[in-house]
Amino acid sequence: MTIPSAPEDxxxxxxxxxxxxxAPELSSAQKLMIFVLSMSLFGLSNVILExxxxxxxxxxxxxxxxxxxxxxxxxxxxxxxxxxxxxxLGEIVFTDLLMGDFxxxxxxxxxxxxxxxxxxxxxxxxxPRNRGQLTFAAIMVVTIDKVLSAAVDLTKVxxxxxxxxxxxxxxxxxxxxxxxxxxxxVIISGIIFGALPAIWLVPALHGKIxxxxxxxxxxxxxxxxxxxxxxxxxxxxxxxxxxxxxxxxFLEAWDVEVGAVDSDFRDTYGDGFLWVSVAALxxxxxVALAIARRKGKQR
Amino acid sequence: MARxxxxxxxxxxxxxxxxxxxxxxxxxxxxxxDPRVVVLWYLVLAIVPWLTHNITVLALxxxxxxxxxxxxxxxxxVLGLFVIGLGFDIVYTAVASxxxxxxxxxxxxxGMLNLKLGAVSMFSMAAFVSLDPEKLxxxxxxxxxxxxxxxGVSYGYRMLPILMEEFITVFDxxxxxxxxxxxxxxxxxxxxxxxxxxxxxxxxxxxxxxxVNVRTTIEAxxxxxxxxxxxxxxxxxxxxxxxxxxxxxxxAATAVLLTGAVLAGQAWPMFR
Numbered sequence: 001m002t003i004p005s006a007p008e009d010x011x012x013x014x015x016x017x018x019x020x021x022x023a024p025e026l027s028s029a030q031k032l033m034i035f036v037l038s039m040s041l042f043g044l045s046n047v048i049l050e051x052x053x054x055x056x057x058x059x060x061x062x063x064x065x066x067x068x069x070x071x072x073x074x075x076x077x078x079x080x081x082x083x084x085x086x087x088x089l090g091e092i093v094f095t096d097l098l099m100g101d102f103x104x105x106x107x108x109x110x111x112x113x114x115x116x117x118x119x120x121x122x123x124x125x126x127x128p129r130n131r132g133q134l135t136f137a138a139i140m141v142v143t144i145d146k147v148l149s150a151a152v153d154l155t156k157v158x159x160x161x162x163x164x165x166x167x168x169x170x171x172x173x174x175x176x177x178x179x180x181x182x183x184x185x186v187i188i189s190g191i192i193f194g195a196l197p198a199i200w201l202v203p204a205l206h207g208k209i210x211x212x213x214x215x216x217x218x219x220x221x222x223x224x225x226x227x228x229x230x231x232x233x234x235x236x237x238x239x240x241x242x243x244x245x246x247x248x249x250f251l252e253a254w255d256v257e258v259g260a261v262d263s264d265f266r267d268t269y270g271d272g273f274l275w276v277s278v279a280a281l282x283x284x285x286x287v288a289l290a291i292a293r294r295k296g297k298q299r
Numbered sequence: 300m301a302r303x304x305x306x307x308x309x310x311x312x313x314x315x316x317x318x319x320x321x322x323x324x325x326x327x328x329x330x331x332x333d334p335r336v337v338v339l340w341y342l343v344l345a346i347v348p349w350l351t352h353n354i355t356v357l358a359l360x361x362x363x364x365x366x367x368x369x370x371x372x373x374x375x376x377v378l379g380l381f382v383i384g385l386g387f388d389i390v391y392t393a394v395a396s397x398x399x400x401x402x403x404x405x406x407x408x409x410g411m412l413n414l415k416l417g418a419v420s421m422f423s424m425a426a427f428v429s430l431d432p433e434k435l436x437x438x439x440x441x442x443x444x445x446x447x448x449x450x451g452v453s454y455g456y457r458m459l460p461i462l463m464e465e466f467i468t469v470f471d472x473x474x475x476x477x478x479x480x481x482x483x484x485x486x487x488x489x490x491x492x493x494x495x496x497x498x499x500x501x502x503x504x505x506x507x508x509x510x511v512n513v514r515t516t517i518e519a520x521x522x523x524x525x526x527x528x529x530x531x532x533x534x535x536x537x538x539x540x541x542x543x544x545x546x547x548x549x550x551a552a553t554a555v556l557l558t559g560a561v562l563a564g565q566a567w568p569m570f571r
Contacts, residue, residue, distance in 0.1 A: 029517055032447070037513045039451055041506065044462045048498065050380075070502060089448070093455040197499040205506055212510040 026215075031082045033213050038074040038086030043094030045070045050095055065185055066091070068141050068194030069201060071118050076134065076202045077209060077218065080122025088114035109152065117144035127220035129203045138194035139186060146185050150178045316376035318460045327372035328549065329429030334438035336546040340553060341426035347557065348415045356564035357414045363556055364421030371425035381424065385417055431456070441537055454516065465508060469501045 026034075045067040074083035088111045121137040121144070128134075210217040329337050344367075348360050368378065389410070430438065436453035440446070474497065480489045 029521060032450075033510075033513050033517050035447065036451065036454060036517065037510055039455060040458055040462060040509055040513065041502075043455055043459070044466060044505070044509075045502070047459070047463065048466065067499075067502075069499070073502075073506065086451070089451055090455065093452050094459060193495075193499070197502075201499075201503060201506075204503060209506055209510050212507065213514050 026079060026082075030213065030215060031079070034074070034078045034082040035086040037213070038071060038078075038083040039090035039093065041074065041090070042066075042071050042087040043090030046091050046095040064193050065142075065189045066193075067197075068138055068189050069197035072121065072134070072138055072141060072194060072198045073202050073205060075118050075122025076125045076128045076137070076198070077206060078213075078215070080119050080125075084115050084118035084122060087118055109149075113145050113148045116148070117141045120144055128206045128218055129220065131199045134198045134202055135191075135195040138198055139190045142186050142190035142194060146182050150182055312376075316374050318463075319374055327429055328370040328545075329367075329425060330371070330431075331545055332429075332549060333540055333542045333546050334430055334434035335441050335540060336542060336550065337426050337430060338435075338438045338442070340550065341422055344422040344553070345419050348418045351561075351564065352411070352570060353564040354411060354414070354569040355567050356560050357411065357418065359560035359563055360418045361414055361421070363560070364418040364425070367425040368421050371429045373424050373428050377424060377428060381420060385413060385420075389413055437536055437540060440533055441540065458512070461512075462505075462509065466501060466505055469504050470497060473497045473500060 049064055049067065071083065071087035074087065091114070092107055092111065118141060121141045124137050124140060125133050207217045329340075332340075344360075344363075348357060351357065427435070433453060435456070436449040439449040439452060477493075477497075480493050483490050
């Protein structure tokens with residue numbers, strides 16, 4: 001397969017656009033198309049990865065965590081916001097729900113991390129035919145995603161999960177494993193299955209796939225099409241989401257941390273305390289059912 | 300028709316198994332329930348294991364998870380992946396902690412965590428394997444999840460078999476048209492590289508095909524009135540949902556069993 005010759009990318013210092021002088025507006029149907037396409041393709045790539053067995057060298061897993069080039073192609077060619085929103089959902093819908101390793105609220109952490117990584121990477125790409133930008137963006141996706149989750153994991157071990165002193169060897173082992181794992185991920189997921197395929201695929205699809213969705217191809221140097229709504233707020237929300245992703249991750253950690261305090265707690269209140277929580281949940285379920293029932297009757 | 304287990308590990312089998320999972324065609328207890336109740340049931344049982352450190356209670360919840368997986372008739376592929384995943388997780392943390400001088404103490408701590416995670420994943424398997432795409436998206440709509448999410452779930456599950464089929468066709472086409480690797484090399488690394496390259500190349504036609512499919516689907520939906528703001532679509536879709544006797548029975552049984560587990564935990568507490 002040949003790489004189509006890149007058109008001239010002459011930079012004159014101003015942002016060039018075709019037509020009205022602004023980035024093209026997307027209709028809501030087009031946003032939905034980008035979202036769904038990104039979701040389906042990333043989901044498909046994850047299902048394919050699920051079939052390939054993971055290779056472990058000792059405790060370090062040498063595997064492809066995801067085909068980064070698939071969502072990267074989407075964010076490079078289309079609106080990064082909608083493409084980045086769709087991809088992690090595809091992962092959850094296709095693999096996690098289907099394969100039964102849906103981890104509940106911890107999924108939210110993964111979703112937010114992947115969304116931020118893809119959105120940032122997509123915003124970095126100004127020219128979808130520039131190999132340097134594509135390589136950089138591919139590595140950025142893996143870096144942002146993995147650094148965020150590694151930070152969460154490490155903090156969990158040092159603060160939350162256990163008394164670090166009590167469990168000898170755990171902090172070091174986790175630190176080392178995370179470090180090695182990160183390096184392996186950048187090389188395998190970021191470069192071999194990220195940058196290298198993207199350098200071929202993005203220029204090959206550029207100008208061919210957009211008309212199929214009724215859109216105009218991106219012109220090098222113009223602002224990102226259909227960027228995030230309300231940009232000032234978006235930065236704030238993104239920052240809040242990062243914190244939120246930590247929060248969701250810590251839901252797991254808290255649990256064991258409560259365990260450290262728990263002995264006191266349990267002495268004071270007795271195991272009867274556990275009753276309260278179970279009773280509350282059962283009550284919640286009953287109320288929810290009753291409401292559902294009543295609503296059902298109203299119709 | 301009984302499935303033969305000789306040809307278990309083929310791509311075709313994996314695909315069929317995925318489709319069966321996605322469409323919940325195995326039947327089972329939860330498949331007959333109201334999807335909203337199944338989702339609520341899952342939410343409660345996914346949270347309960349996090350509230351306790353009593354190993355007795357956790358073990359009983361784990362057992363309840365096993366029972367619900369059996370009742371939901373979870374298929375062998377999903378179950379196998381889960382068991383392998385859990386097993387590897389334990390082995391790998393054990394090796395890591397022993398290697399760095401940690402003792403069996405570490406293992407006990409991680410073992411409890413795995414017991415919890417295992418129970419939660421089994422409940423999620425039981426619940427989501429039993430919900431076909433239509434039901435799951437109805438349930439999401441009923442809980443006022445974003446329409447984009449409900450649509451995505453429904454569309455994703457529906458398209459998955461088609462996408463898989465397409466990918467395999469393209470992959471086989473590539474394989475047929477290319478000469479086999481001349482020398483496999485050490486551990487057959489050339490074969491691995493070839494397969495990886497082919498898999499990546501397949502995405503070019505897949506991207507284009509899927510783009511066309513997506514556009515067709517969405518435009519078809521528009522002509523049928525599925526747009527962001529259609530007000531009565533929700534009522535129309537949720538009109539058929541009914542909470543019946545079986546739902547109450549399952550909820551009651553779950554409540555009794557949960558109470559039993561907590562009582563047993565009080566009678567024979569076991570902490571690490």
